Amino acid sequence: MSAFADIAGTGAATGASAANRVTNAIAMASRRTGVDFAYLLGQAKIESSLNPTARATTSSATGLYQFVDQSWLAVIDKHGGEYGLGWAADAISRGSNGRYYVADPELRQQILDLRKHPETASVMAAEHAADNKAYLESKLGREAEPVDLYMAHFLGVGGASKFLAMEDSAPNATAAAMFPAAARANRSIFYDKQGNARSFAEIRDRFAAKLQKGFDSVGNGDVQYADNALPSGAKTVQPADYVRIETQRLATAADVTVRPEPQTARLAYLMLATLGR
Numbered sequence: 001m002s003a004f005a006d007i008a009g010t011g012a013a014t015g016a017s018a019a020n021r022v023t024n025a026i027a028m029a030s031r032r033t034g035v036d037f038a039y040l041l042g043q044a045k046i047e048s049s050l051n052p053t054a055r056a057t058t059s060s061a062t063g064l065y066q067f068v069d070q071s072w073l074a075v076i077d078k079h080g081g082e083y084g085l086g087w088a089a090d091a092i093s094r095g096s097n098g099r100y101y102v103a104d105p106e107l108r109q110q111i112l113d114l115r116k117h118p119e120t121a122s123v124m125a126a127e128h129a130a131d132n133k134a135y136l137e138s139k140l141g142r143e144a145e146p147v148d149l150y151m152a153h154f155l156g157v158g159g160a161s162k163f164l165a166m167e168d169s170a171p172n173a174t175a176a177a178m179f180p181a182a183a184r185a186n187r188s189i190f191y192d193k194q195g196n197a198r199s200f201a202e203i204r205d206r207f208a209a210k211l212q213k214g215f216d217s218v219g220n221g222d223v224q225y226a227d228n229a230l231p232s233g234a235k236t237v238q239p240a241d242y243v244r245i246e247t248q249r250l251a252t253a254a255d256v257t258v259r260p261e262p263q264t265a266r267l268a269y270l271m272l273a274t275l276g277r
Contacts, residue, residue, distance in 0.1 A: 063115030
């Protein structure tokens with residue numbers, strides 16, 4: 001069974017429907033935020049192979065864009081209120097150590113589980129990329145390209161700013177000396193097979209090619225925006241999406257009576273209350 005079938009029932013038709021849902025979610029996030037669609041699609045392909053429920057084995061990274069717990073809480077805290085997720089943003093606090101936390105363990109898990117929902121994950125990834133884009137452009141004095149946004153995803157926005165400044169001024173210099181920790185953890189990126197250190201330009205070019213390959217392997221196709229589900233100009237992620245995913249996941253036969261799990265229903269009700277519906 002495909003990864004898509006796990007969240008959208010069984011069979012080729014439902015698998016295709018789930019795949020379209022993911023692509024449409026990314027396209028809608030691009031339209032809402034102005035972040036390049038090819039970048040968002042390529043990044044999701046690289047990070048999760050477009051599997052909404054992907055989970056890393058070595059960290060808490062989860063979902064289409066493999067947000068770790070802290071990064072997800074941070075972006076929901078900053079942007080959740082713009083998308084009908086004020087209930088989630090309001091529940092997130094930041095400690096004196098700079099770490100984000102939610103006092104209620106059950107509510108914390110519900111917020112983290114939003115990473116598995118294509119609409120929410122896509123738009124939060126887009127907002128995060130938009131934040132990084134603004135920061136990089138203020139530091140570099142030029143337009144940030146899609147590959148620059150991926151560098152921010154890879155090195156953090158501060159590290160990417162330093163990397164790209166060096167790539168602009170000394171593209172042929174080797175990068176490992178400036179980023180020793182990242183080079184140790186990602187040797188295949190900073191060094192070639194013979195052990196030679198790659199230059200700033202080589203590393204950036206390799207990331208650009210990787211992004212393009214991710215985009216090309218999916219293809220833009222005829223992306224259909226779900227305007228009937230979300231009015232043009234609206235930013236809210238629809239509460240019905242959360243119940244729909246759960247009911248589709250639970251449906252195993254046409255004659256089975258399907259009910260959302262309590263946590264999913266509670267999540268939808270919280271969103272409905274927030275939206276006044």
